[in-house]
Amino acid sequence: MSLGLLTLHLSVPGCMSLKEKRSRLKPLLARLHREFNISVSEIDHQDSWQNAVVACAMITSDTAQTQRSLQGVVTWVETHWPDLEVADERIEIL
Numbered sequence: 324m325s326l327g328l329l330t331l332h333l334s335v336p337g338c339m340s341l342k343e344k345r346s347r348l349k350p351l352l353a354r355l356h357r358e359f360n361i362s363v364s365e366i367d368h369q370d371s372w373q374n375a376v377v378a379c380a381m382i383t384s385d386t387a388q389t390q391r392s393l394q395g396v397v398t399w400v401e402t403h404w405p406d407l408e409v410a411d412e413r414i415e416i417l
Contacts, residue, residue: 325416327389329379329396330366332411338372348375351404355379359396374410386416 338344352363359381367376379396383389393414401409 325383325386325389327381327383327393328415328417329393330413330415331377331379331397331400331409333375333377334408334410335373335375336406336408341370341372344372344375347406348377351400351407352377354403355396355400358399359392361392361396389416390414 333348335344335347338347348365352365355361355363359379361379361381363377363379365375366378368374379393381389381392383392397409397412397414400407
């Protein structure tokens with residue numbers, strides 16, 4: 324069994340309030356859960372208007388599959404969510 328944790332440090336350019344930030348992040352979190360069947364949550368910088376840290380977690384039976392799937396999440400966010408910038412990413416396999 325393989326547990327994978329993806330931590331995404333996101334920049335939310337042009338965001339002028341926490342309400343606007345939430346309105347831009349909430350659809351992303353819901354879509355990631357739906358598209359990839361992963362657990363997703365904003366875990367840091369909740370009080371910052373233009374930054375967010377999002378964690379994604381998944382469990383699979385194969386370490387290589389976990390790595391590929393989480394890397395696919397990063398690529399998907401960069402491709403399908405152009406109004407957010409991925410400032411940093413970290414994949415951990417436990």
